Amino acid sequence: MPSPDRLRTEVPAAEAHLEDANAALQAGDLTGAYRSLERVADHTDAYRPWAAAVALLKQLEAGGPAPMIRRAIRVALAGSYTTTQLAAFLKLAALRRGLSVEVYEAGFDLYRQEMLDPSSGLYRFAPDYVIIAPHEGAIPFPTLSDDAAAAVEAEARRWEQLWHAVQEHSTARVVQHNIVSRPESSWGHVAARLPGSRDEMLRALNTELAKRAGADVIIVDCDRIASAIGKDRWFDDRYFHLAKQAVALDAVPELARNTAALLAAAEGLSAKCIVVDLDNTLWGGVIAEEGLAGIKLGAGSPAGEAFVAFQRYLSTMRERGILLAVVSKNNDGDARLPFEQHPDMFLRLDDFAVFIANWDDKPSNIRRVARTLNIGIDSVVFVDDNPAEREVVRRALPKVEVVTLPSDPARYVRALSRSLLFEAVAVTAEDLTRSGQYTARAAALRLEEDAGSLEDFYASLRMEALIAPFDEVNLPRIAQLVGKTNQFNLTTRRHSLAELRAFADDPEYVTMYVRLRDAFVDHGLIAVLIARQDDDSLDIETWLMSCRVIGRTVEEKMLERLCEIGEARGTRRLKGNYAATEKISV
Numbered sequence: 001m002p003s004p005d006r007l008r009t010e011v012p013a014a015e016a017h018l019e020d021a022n023a024a025l026q027a028g029d030l031t032g033a034y035r036s037l038e039r040v041a042d043h044t045d046a047y048r049p050w051a052a053a054v055a056l057l058k059q060l061e062a063g064g065p066a067p068m069i070r071r072a073i074r075v076a077l078a079g080s081y082t083t084t085q086l087a088a089f090l091k092l093a094a095l096r097r098g099l100s101v102e103v104y105e106a107g108f109d110l111y112r113q114e115m116l117d118p119s120s121g122l123y124r125f126a127p128d129y130v131i132i133a134p135h136e137g138a139i140p141f142p143t144l145s146d147d148a149a150a151a152v153e154a155e156a157r158r159w160e161q162l163w164h165a166v167q168e169h170s171t172a173r174v175v176q177h178n179i180v181s182r183p184e185s186s187w188g189h190v191a192a193r194l195p196g197s198r199d200e201m202l203r204a205l206n207t208e209l210a211k212r213a214g215a216d217v218i219i220v221d222c223d224r225i226a227s228a229i230g231k232d233r234w235f236d237d238r239y240f241h242l243a244k245q246a247v248a249l250d251a252v253p254e255l256a257r258n259t260a261a262l263l264a265a266a267e268g269l270s271a272k273c274i275v276v277d278l279d280n281t282l283w284g285g286v287i288a289e290e291g292l293a294g295i296k297l298g299a300g301s302p303a304g305e306a307f308v309a310f311q312r313y314l315s316t317m318r319e320r321g322i323l324l325a326v327v328s329k330n331n332d333g334d335a336r337l338p339f340e341q342h343p344d345m346f347l348r349l350d351d352f353a354v355f356i357a358n359w360d361d362k363p364s365n366i367r368r369v370a371r372t373l374n375i376g377i378d379s380v381v382f383v384d385d386n387p388a389e390r391e392v393v394r395r396a397l398p399k400v401e402v403v404t405l406p407s408d409p410a411r412y413v414r415a416l417s418r419s420l421l422f423e424a425v426a427v428t429a430e431d432l433t434r435s436g437q438y439t440a441r442a443a444a445l446r447l448e449e450d451a452g453s454l455e456d457f458y459a460s461l462r463m464e465a466l467i468a469p470f471d472e473v474n475l476p477r478i479a480q481l482v483g484k485t486n487q488f489n490l491t492t493r494r495h496s497l498a499e500l501r502a503f504a505d506d507p508e509y510v511t512m513y514v515r516l517r518d519a520f521v522d523h524g525l526i527a528v529l530i531a532r533q534d535d536d537s538l539d540i541e542t543w544l545m546s547c548r549v550i551g552r553t554v555e556e557k558m559l560e561r562l563c564e565i566g567e568a569r570g571t572r573r574l575k576g577n578y579a580a581t582e583k584i585s586v
Contacts, residue, residue: 014040014049021056025063034066034095035398041096042404045229045253054088057095068398070098070378071267076122076172077103078111079133081246086133086259089252093260098269098378101260108244109138115162118169129218129263130166131175132159135246136182141201143186148196148204156208163217173266173496174217175259178206181223183231215476216497218262218425225258226251261420267494268484271401271421272375273323274314275366277384278335278357282347283307284409288334298344306409311346313413318351322422323373325354327365327382332357362389363396381421426476463518465554467561470504470511477525478513481544489544490578495530508533510565514545514554529558537573538566 017039024032037060040053060066073094077087087103094101104125106114111132114122122130145151163174181202191197195204206223213219226234229251236248247255264270279286284296284303296304318324324347328335335357339349349355354369362384370377378399384390390402403419405412470478479497495503503509514527523546530542540562545555566574 011044011046011049014044014046014053017043018049018052018056021053021060025056025060030060030063031067033060034068037092038066038068038096041093041253041257045250045257047249047253050089050092050253054092057092065100066095068095068098069100070269072100072102073128073263073267074102074126075104075263076106076114076125076127076130077133078106078114078122078130079135080109080111080138081133081135081240082108082244083133085245085249085252086247086256089256090260093253093256094263096257097260097264099260099264099267101263112162115165115169123169127170127172129175129266130170130172131177131259132162133177134159134179136179136202137246139179139202139205141198141205143198144194145196145201148201152201152204152208155205156212159209160212163213167216167498171496171499173498175220175262175266176209176213176217177220177222177255177259178209179223180226180231180234182235215426215479218266220255220259220262222255222258225254229254257420258423261423262425265423266425266483270423270484271322271381272379273325273353273369273373273381274317274416275325275327275369275380275382276314277386277389278326278328278330278338280385281383281405281412282311283338283342283345287338288331292337292342295338295342297338297342303409304344306412308344308346310409310412310416313416315347315351317422320424320427323353323375324351325369325373326352326356327362327369328357329359329362330357361392361396363393366393366397366400381419383416426480463516463553465557466515467512467558468515470500470513472501474513474525475500475504478528481525481528481546482542490540490576491542493542495542503530510538510562510569512558512561514558516554527554527558529562531562531574533569533571534575536571537575538562538569538571539575539577541577543576 017036021033021036021040024030024036033056037053037056040049044050075090077083077090079086083105087105090103091101104122104127106122111134114120115130115132117123139155141151141155159176163176166172166174179202181199185191185197185199187194187197187199191199194200203223206221210219234248234251235246236250239245239248276282284301284307285294287295297307298304314324326335336349336355338345339347354372356365356368358365362382366380366382367377370380376399377397381401381403382390382393382397383403383405384393385405387404390404393400394402401419401421403416403421405415475497479495479500482493482495482500500511504511510529510531510533512527512529513525515525516523516527526546528542528544529540531538531540533539543558562574
């Protein structure tokens with residue numbers, strides 16, 4: 001269960017936001033009501049405030065859509081237990097991630113029937129995602145098996161068949177909740193030494209499901225969520241015996257938050273950049289006042305070690321492709337001093353794609369970071385120990401996610417991790433090299449400033465491009481790019497992996513991806529084009545590029561190649577589609 005201290009601070013904060021939302025609704029301020037309501041999910045995972053927020057959300061939806069909505073999706077929820085609370089809470093958790101979710105809930109324990117029947121209500125609903133939510137009791141493993149490998153194989157194959165049924169009967173993407181093992185075991189600790197014990201088979205099943213999922217299926221690691229909040233809290237058998245509610249009511253909000261975070265990631269809404277403050281955020285104290293010897297950093301104090309741990313965590317985020325940037329109210333020389341001279345500083349200056357230390361206001365500097373990196377302002381997460389600075393950014397830049405740091409730096413890592421703002425449904429090679437690509441982009445910008453002409457600049461880059469039709473090896477990265485690219489995306493149409501594979505196999509379609517490398521870095525797969533032949537014309541229905549390479553003449557080469565293909569097919573015209581969005585307009 002949550003600690004009493006946590007509940008004493010979290011629940012009142014959530015209730016205050018509920019009061020603000022009610023007051024705004026009564027005043028006719030729907031935007032203010034939605035803004036207050038979405039912050040309830042940030043301040044608590046207790047059941048009662050969430051239930052009250054969901055009730056208020058129903059009233060708000062009757063008055064009009066939420067202003068923060070970035071995507072609208074249809075989700076079918078099919079479980080082996082009662083999922084009514086999860087369906088309701090998922091709408092609130094999704095709202096917090098900029099998603100409007102319409103939910104279809106399959107009947108109790110009818111998940112197999114609905115997914116196997118092509119005429120079921122689930123398929124008539126035409127979902128974008130199908131969430132499969134089994135509970136531990138739905139897995140027919142014995143207490144002890146003499147052939148654990150065969151039992152796990154058979155059970156994994158059963159779930160895989162359901163995935164294939166969804167993919168065969170719809171264009172929906174599968175979201176699979178994995179299995180949470182119970183906290184009690186008749187075998188006790190010795191179960192860990194018995195591969196055939198039910199506990200070990202459930203662990204092996206989760207591993208096997210993750211292996212089989214590939215890029216087609218999204219896995220929600222429910223066993224990890226339950227372990228984080230405590231399995232005694234996850235399981236409350238009173239609810240199961242009363243209403244077949246396999247997940248305790250106080251655990252449902254956290255399950256909804258994590259599921260919504262992965263849906264947002266699948267829709268390309270995960271954050272790309274962490275903008276951090278310095279004083280009392282990366283180290284304790286104020287460097288300009290206390291000097292190198294005075295700041296808290298490293299061994300010698302619990303706080304100093306906590307700041308190093310936070311830096312290490314930020315470094316791991318960078319390793320997985322998240323950009324780091326600094327925005328600090330400081331003299332530039334003072335701000336750089338710990339990075340250059342403090343022996344316990346874990347992060348270095350070259351870990352940051354942008355480093356800004358001046359006395360301008362932080363919203364202006366955050367806008368500058370986004371412009372420099374050529375990313376949307378809604379891709380930025382701001383991390384600062386100062387509540388006043390956080391509130392300024394929230395008000396001035398409502399699209400920027402602001403993480404509330406606790407007063408104790410030992411809790412910084414947990415606060416950033418629990419935000420769930422950086423979830424990914426899969427990891428590609430391009431993700432792992434993204435930070436280096438943006439560093440290379442900055443170097444290229446400096447080279448452009450020094451070049452005598454644009455032609456000289458392009459020549460100095462020594463660019464090499466590969467243009468090819470879609471293939472199975474590159475489809476996961478293509479799907480990722482289609483799902484998350486917003487700024488240079490002429491229609492912002494989103495296609496599932498199955499749809500992209502169908503385009504590649506359909507002779508009526510021309511598919512094209514581009515990989516690019518230059519003198520600084522291999523940018524990987526950075527552009528996608530899909531065109532359909534319509535009599536004597538090629539109709540470009542999807543064309544998008546990574547913002548890192550816009551203006552490098554890649555688009556000209558793609559158009560030239562498309563013209564060559566069209567000529568070979570005997571077409572006479574090219575037709576383009578363009579849909580203005582907030583991110584791209586003319």
